Amino acid sequence: MSLPARKDIAEEIADLDDGEGRLDIKAVRNLVDKHMQSAEEDFSAASMKMYSEVEEVAEFITAAKAEIASLRPDEITNEHLPTATDELEAIVGATENATNTILEAMEQLEELAESVDEGVSEKINESVTQVYEACSFQDITGQRIGKVVNALQHVDNKVSALLEAFGDQLQSAGVSRPATPKRADGKVERPDEDLCNGPQLPGNEISQDDIDALMGFD
Amino acid sequence: MSAVDMNMPILIVDDYKTMLRIIRNLLKQLGFNNVDEAADGSAALQKLRDKSYGLVISDWNMEPMSGLQLLKECRTDNQLQALPFIMITAESKSENVVAAKEAGVNNYIVKPFNAATLKSKLTAVLGAF
Numbered sequence: 033m034s035l036p037a038r039k040d041i042a043e044e045i046a047d048l049d050d051g052e053g054r055l056d057i058k059a060v061r062n063l064v065d066k067h068m069q070s071a072e073e074d075f076s077a078a079s080m081k082m083y084s085e086v087e088e089v090a091e092f093i094t095a096a097k098a099e100i101a102s103l104r105p106d107e108i109t110n111e112h113l114p115t116a117t118d119e120l121e122a123i124v125g126a127t128e129n130a131t132n133t134i135l136e137a138m139e140q141l142e143e144l145a146e147s148v149d150e151g152v153s154e155k156i157n158e159s160v161t162q163v164y165e166a167c168s169f170q171d172i173t174g175q176r177i178g179k180v181v182n183a184l185q186h187v188d189n190k191v192s193a194l195l196e197a198f199g200d201q202l203q204s205a206g207v208s209r210p211a212t213p214k215r216a217d218g219k220v221e222r223p224d225e226d227l228c229n230g231p232q233l234p235g236n237e238i239s240q241d242d243i244d245a246l247m248g249f250d
Numbered sequence: 251m252s253a254v255d256m257n258m259p260i261l262i263v264d265d266y267k268t269m270l271r272i273i274r275n276l277l278k279q280l281g282f283n284n285v286d287e288a289a290d291g292s293a294a295l296q297k298l299r300d301k302s303y304g305l306v307i308s309d310w311n312m313e314p315m316s317g318l319q320l321l322k323e324c325r326t327d328n329q330l331q332a333l334p335f336i337m338i339t340a341e342s343k344s345e346n347v348v349a350a351k352e353a354g355v356n357n358y359i360v361k362p363f364n365a366a367t368l369k370s371k372l373t374a375v376l377g378a379f
Binding site: 157 | 264266272276310313314315318340341342343344346347349351360363364367
């Protein structure tokens with residue numbers, strides 16, 4: 033039974049009028065009792081429905097927390113991401129060392145080229161120049177790896193925020209939240225941050241000729 | 251005879267030591283031997299205020315001060331506003347080139363580059379040598 037509209041109740045009260053503006057008090061009481069009983073039944077049904085829905089939401093959140101806990105976000109921030117970052121930084125370090133060794137050898141070769149005849153010296157210097165040009169790979173790859181490290185840092189920050197939000201609940205599920213993120217982002221904000229994108233992927237970059245045209249030097 | 255002073259001090263700025271070494275060696279091959287280095291814009295700015303240079307060759311993406319910030323600092327400094335400034339960077343988006351041009355860069359080289367490109371841009375900025 034649904035709640036009656038205000039108009040229906042007014043009509044029922046009007047029906048109780050004896051024609052001279054008087055109402056029978058007993059009839060009014062019966063009418064009130066009837067509607068009070070109806071309202072209690074309706075409110076009870078609505079409450080039950082709402083309670084059931086809230087219970088479903090609570091079960092969903094509990095299940096989500098369990099799933100998040102099973103992903104071991106603490107391991108992601110404490111172990112996996114720092115390990116991946118360290119490995120990538122080791123790659124940059126190793127390529128830098130190797131590049132320096134190559135450059136050192138080329139510098140010695142350049143010195144030796146001064147002591148041989150001109151034709152041979154010229155060929156040696158041409159080759160040395162090509163090696164110098166090729167060694168710029170270390171800068172380019174270093175910047176690319178830097179972008180990956182920044183992306184990992186971003187993931188780290190998001191997972192840490194998740195741990196912060198669910199801290200107590202995840203701890204009760206056996207997941208501990210680190211007191212502070214293991215890797216702090218020591219980056220400095222710069223006014224040209226939006227222009228510092230590093231090397232573009234093949235196909236996205238513009239050529240030196242395009243740049244010359246933009247500069248007005250073509 | 252070249253009108254370019256081959257002994258003029260040149261400041262190269264890059265946060266990658268290997269790139270500094272490569273640019274220094276390429277400049278040496280072109281006949282420029284008076285080369286100083288800085289690892290970022292703020293260190294470069296300090297050197298530029300301490301000593302007179304004939305040319306700056308700078309990377310863009312450096313911390314704490316980028317090459318673009320260095321360029322802007324130079325262009326607002328009475329002593330440095332006319333200093334020839336070449337950007338050598340991996341930043342290869344049109345908006346980067348436009349921003350550098352608007353800030354007053356003299357030329358722009360995208361990495362990876364070769365010795366011939368470096369020579370042609372030096373010639374464009376300094377004159378034939």
